[in-house]
Amino acid sequence: MxxxxxxxxxxxxxxxxxxxxxxxxxxxxxxxxxxxxxxxxxxxxxxxxxxxxxxxxxxxxxxxxxxxxxxxxxxxxxxxxxxxxxxxxxxxxxxxxxxxxxxxxxxxxxxxxxxxxxxxxxxxxxxxxxxxxxxxxxxxxxxxxxxxxxxxxxxxxxxxxxxxxxxxxxxxxxxxxxxxxxxxxxxxxxxxxxxxxxxxxxxxxxxxxxxxxxxxxxxxxxxxxYKSPQYTTENLDEYYELDFTREIPSDSKHLRGFEFSVVTHRGCVGNCNFCALRLIQGNKIISRSEKSILKEIKSFPNKIYFRGNVDDLGGPSANMYGMDCSLRESCRKDCLNCEKLDKSHSKLLELLKKVRNLSGINKVYIRSGIRYDLAPKKYIKEIAENHIYDTLKIAPEHVDKKVLHLMNKDYGDFTEFLNFFNSLNSGKELSYYFITAHPGSSMKEAEELALEIRDLRNVSVQVFTPTPMTMSTCMYHTGLDPETKKKIYVPYSYREKKEQKRVLM
Ligand code: SF4
Known part of the structure; x- marks a missing residue:
């Protein structure tokens, strides 16, 4: 052929x-x-x-x-x-x-x-x-x-x-x-x-x-x-409603258990400096329509190997569904700092309720990570009660204010979030992602992080990887803060990177 x-x-x-x-x-x-x-x-x-x-x-x-x-x-x-x-x-x-x-x-x-x-x-x-x-x-x-x-x-x-x-x-x-x-x-x-x-x-x-x-x-x-085309809700609905078999190859360890995952939106308003998503999906949210998501999920019971659970309902950050802004096509500002960004989670909460009430659906899990600093208490309570699979994934990345600032992740109050989550006594746990050896992190900051997280369970720590074209990689290559052009400390040697990881393990 x-x-x-x-x-x-x-x-x-x-x-x-x-x-x-x-x-x-x-x-x-x-x-x-x-x-x-x-x-x-x-x-x-x-x-x-x-x-x-x-x-x-x-x-x-x-x-x-x-x-x-x-x-x-x-x-x-x-x-x-x-x-x-x-x-x-x-x-x-x-x-x-x-x-x-x-x-x-x-x-x-x-x-x-x-x-x-x-x-x-x-x-x-x-x-x-x-x-x-x-x-x-x-x-x-x-x-x-x-x-x-x-x-x-x-x-x-x-x-x-x-x-x-x-x-x-x-x-x-x-x-x-x-x-x-x-x-x-x-x-x-x-x-x-x-x-x-x-x-x-x-x-x-x-x-x-x-x-x-x-x-x-x-x-x-x-x-x-040439600048990116404008993708719309209708476009996403069309793509995700295509007639996929959803079969995952049997030798694919990482993908098994995600057959019935549903993508709710594209983009991320986070603009984390180490992340490439801004230059792939963009930094504005485009959500699918609720009707399209429900239609996709209603088709699951027709698949013979469906066991009644939606494996994941999410996107790059699960809780950015519905944060679309009518000005996104022309606005070039940073959404995270904008009062117009809809952080209410009302569309997402409504969607979750409708999905779990669909006939033939037992459980609806959220296995994509969430942006905890955007999440209102009512949302955390709701998912802790109904939607956590094993753990709820969050990525505080670091605890040092200076390093967090260089990551563009100095938002929210991690301790306050932890206290609130624990006060729910939901029987569920959190899992955490941290990055060490990011530009700005010396042994002092790595030790500070180690001290702060020593009592946490389910912790993953990665040494920073300078992947092409991110802001953090620019810091790594130049040794400068791109915004101010001031010098910043960057751990370059194999030994120091390894040591920054060792203190955290
Ligand atoms: S107006 Fe605010 S929320 Fe809307 S696109 Fe611009 S920065 Fe984002």
């Missing part, structure tokens, strides 16, 4: 709304295209097995950058890390490797990059694993176009354009290489400037977002980013 589109992906494919390629495949099929998928090719010959697509190859490492997948924060191979579910079949820099195989074997095919690895390497970026700046992945991969973010609108438009033999310019949510700098594009500091000058690197970091047309000169050419 000759497919219109072939996706090459660096992770397991599963026909479920939690799999980005599955959403794209189902959507493209709905619009009449034929779609093939090659998962985890291990050698060059593997990418030839479905032949050449009529329209394009879509290339992604999946939901995780292949370097994050293959190496621990201390740069050890994951295979040496007994705690991780390591998969040796994904090559380092998978997107570039797959692209080069395709370019070699199908010279004139159109190559479209997407997913996390491509989205976060779209401009010059700091690569922690090589400890140097690398060019845009568009140049290394010799791809035709890069889709950043979720990509549904972009791939439909690309498919139509290629089918009609039209060019790929000016597609919202994509990046291209161009010889010219178009009008109305904000120019980022050039590749040359950010390599030579760390303050320019900070300037670049502050200018990058999904909502602006920006360009970066690299040699004699420009990398152009």
């Amino acid at each position: 000759e497919y219109d589109i072939i996706f090459i992906m660096g992770e397991v494919y599963f026909d479920h709304p939690l799999c980005g390629v599955a959403i794209l495949k189902r959507l493209l099929e709905k619009y009449g295209y034929t779609v093939g998928v090659i998962e985890k090719p291990t050698k060059e010959v593997d990418i030839k097995k479905l032949g050449k697509p009529k329209l394009f190859f879509g290339i992604t490492s999946g939901a995780i950058d292949s370097m994050v997948r293959n190496y621990t924060p201390l740069k050890k191979n994951r295979e040496e890390d007994e705690h991780s579910d390591y998969d040796e079949h994904v090559p380092d820099r998978a997107v570039t490797v797959y692209s080069n195989w395709i370019r070699k074997n199908f010279k004139d095919s159109i190559m479209v990059l997407g997913g996390t690895e491509a989205s976060l390497r779209r401009f010059v970026h700091y690569d922690y694993w090589q400890n140097r700046l690398r060019k845009s992945i568009l140049l290394d991969s010799r791809a035709d176009i890069l889709v950043y973010g979720s990509g549904e609108k972009q791939v439909l438009e690309i498919a139509q354009r290629v089918k009609d033999n039209r060019n790929l310019e000016m597609i919202e949510g994509t990046c291209l290489i161009s010889k010219e700098l178009p009008d109305n594009f904000k120019e980022l500091p050039s590749e040359e400037e950010v390599i030579e000058n760390k303050e320019k690197f900070c300037d670049m970091q502050l200018m990058i977002n999904n909502y602006t047309n920006v360009a970066q000169k690299t040699g004699q050419r420009y990398i152009l980013q």
Whole structure:
């Protein structure tokens, strides 16, 4: 069979709304295209097995950058890390490797990059694993176009354009290489400037977002980013209502138990500096309609392996459902500090009540983490009584005010939250995520954190990983606070990072 589109992906494919390629495949099929998928090719010959697509190859490492997948924060191979579910079949820099195989074997095919690895390497970026700046992945991969973010609108438009033999310019949510700098594009500091000058690197970091047309000169050419398209509630309803089987491969340990998870919204208003979500889904909330979510859940009892429980009802932070703002399309301010942000949780509480009252539904769990500093007491009480699976996941990340400020996480009162949760006597527990060795954290701050959390149970501590294009990675690379350009302490040595983790274990 000759497919219109072939996706090459660096992770397991599963026909479920939690799999980005599955959403794209189902959507493209709905619009009449034929779609093939090659998962985890291990050698060059593997990418030839479905032949050449009529329209394009879509290339992604999946939901995780292949370097994050293959190496621990201390740069050890994951295979040496007994705690991780390591998969040796994904090559380092998978997107570039797959692209080069395709370019070699199908010279004139159109190559479209997407997913996390491509989205976060779209401009010059700091690569922690090589400890140097690398060019845009568009140049290394010799791809035709890069889709950043979720990509549904972009791939439909690309498919139509290629089918009609039209060019790929000016597609919202994509990046291209161009010889010219178009009008109305904000120019980022050039590749040359950010390599030579760390303050320019900070300037670049502050200018990058999904909502602006920006360009970066690299040699004699420009990398152009066309601003992201506006996704709407109706769009999300359409994508998540596609007819997925929801089957999870039997060898996929991490995914089992999540077959009946439901995505309620996209985006996160948190803007944590170590997180890449701002440059993928964006920092405004887009919620699905209640009607669409209920329709999806009402279909579960038709699946023979459904046991009556909704495994998760959430998104990047489970309690941001319904925080959509009517001004989100034009407003570029930070929602977390805005009085217009609807923090009432009333839409979410209403939704939870309706879902648990549906016939055929026993339990509705919230297994996605919540942003505790946004959560009103009535919501915490409600979920503690009805919706916690094993533990309620929260991510305070640190306790030191200065480090929290550098993380953009100095909101809320952790102690007050703990006291309130414990006073509920719900019989449920919390689990906690912390980051150590983040820029600003010396041994003193690590010890302060260790002292504060010594009596907590269910604690996970990660050494900070400088993933491409985040604000915290900019701090790590430059040693500067990007906003003030003042020097900050950064733990760089293997020994200190390990020690900062050791005091916390
Ligand atoms: S007005 Fe406030 S809540 Fe609305 S998008 Fe702007 S910052 Fe966010």
